[in-house]
Structures are given as C-alpha cells and as structure tokens.
Amino acid sequence: MEPNFRAKRRARAAGHEVVLQIPMEPFDFPRDNPGPHTLLAGAGKAANIDNLTWLMSRFTGYAGVANFLGGKLTADVKALTPVLREIAARGLFYVDDGTSAQSLAMTLAPGQALAAARADVVLDSTAEPEAIEAALARLEAIARDKGVAIGVASALPASVETIGRFARALEARGIALIPLSAAMPSQQSRVAIGSPAVR
Secondary structure, three states, rough: OOOHHHHHEEEEEEEEOOOEEEEEEOOOOOOOOOOOOOOOOOHHHHHHHHHHHHHHHHOOOOEEEEEEEEEHHHHOHHHHHHHHHHHHOOEEEEEEEEOOOOOHHHHHHHHOOOOEOOEEEEOOOOOOOOHHHHHHHHHHHHHHHHEEEEEEEEOOOHHHHHHHHHHHHHHHHEEEEOOOOHOOOOHHHHHHOOOOEEE
C-alpha cells in the first residue's frame, strides 16, 4: 500500500475529510510544472476531463477537490467550466486555494451547482514557524470577524507541527475546527453564531 493511501485512511479514521489536489496549469508552465495529467488551458474539454477522471480514479473517499497551482487554467472560462461541472456531477465540493487573484472558480461554480469556497489565507507561503504562526493569527482574526475562515497549507513538517499546536489550543479560545464541507457557503448556516470556525 502506498504512503498516501495509508495517510488517507488514518485521516478518515480520525474523522477528517480528505481533499484531492488536482494539478492545473500555472501561468509559467512548463517551467513550473505541476506534474503528470496536469489540466491545461489549451488542451480542450475532452483531454482535460480525461485527465481529471484519471486523477480522481487514483483513490476514493475524498470529499472535495482543490487546485494545485492552476493560475492559467482557473482564469480561463472555457477550460475551467467543464472541469467544475464534472466535479459537481460527482457530488464533490471545490476549494480554490486563493493563490491566484485571476481565478474564476468562485464566479463559475454557482452556475454549475457546485459547492465551492476560496481559502482566506495560505498558511505556509513562507515555510518558517514564525511566518506560519503569523498567518494562523490572521486566519483566526478572519474567523472571528466572518464566522468562518479557511486556511490552506502544504504537508511540510514545519506546517504540520505549527498548525497542530495551533489547533490544539483553539477550543480554549472559543473557536471550533469544522470539516471543510461545513465551510461551503451553502452550509454556513449550520455553523453556530458566536463560535467562529477555522479550517
């Protein structure tokens, strides 16, 4: 069994949702290459859906999909729309990692009946504990202001350790971690007022 399958099984056993990252074309492709089966802005609908289907068939049990890179693809209406439609057809949600200001995902998702949300903070754009702690403080402030906030991070050791420490202290500060699916706009009415949520 491959390590990512073991990690997924442990995460689900602990009650966590799993999100599948899909490699999408960045603006500086191919210099910055997300890897095999990358969805490309100029590839055409059939090729992108074939690659998306292949990627989604690698394992099961994930609740949603997120972009990995993808500045160019997510800014292209013609390329992104069928991808979002396919994700919606499978009953999954979509998370835009918030790294591209030009992403159209949040504009296009409602037209595809797709539950979607955009991350508020990239927690480890600088992968040093002090920078991650500062990003987590921003995320907490957003959660207190809006009632819900989404942070994204890589599985780097410094990120995992710093975020884990932060998460263990949240309940004492009156904040609850919620599943990412509960942070989707259509689900936010289920989050109790006065209990800001961070994910």
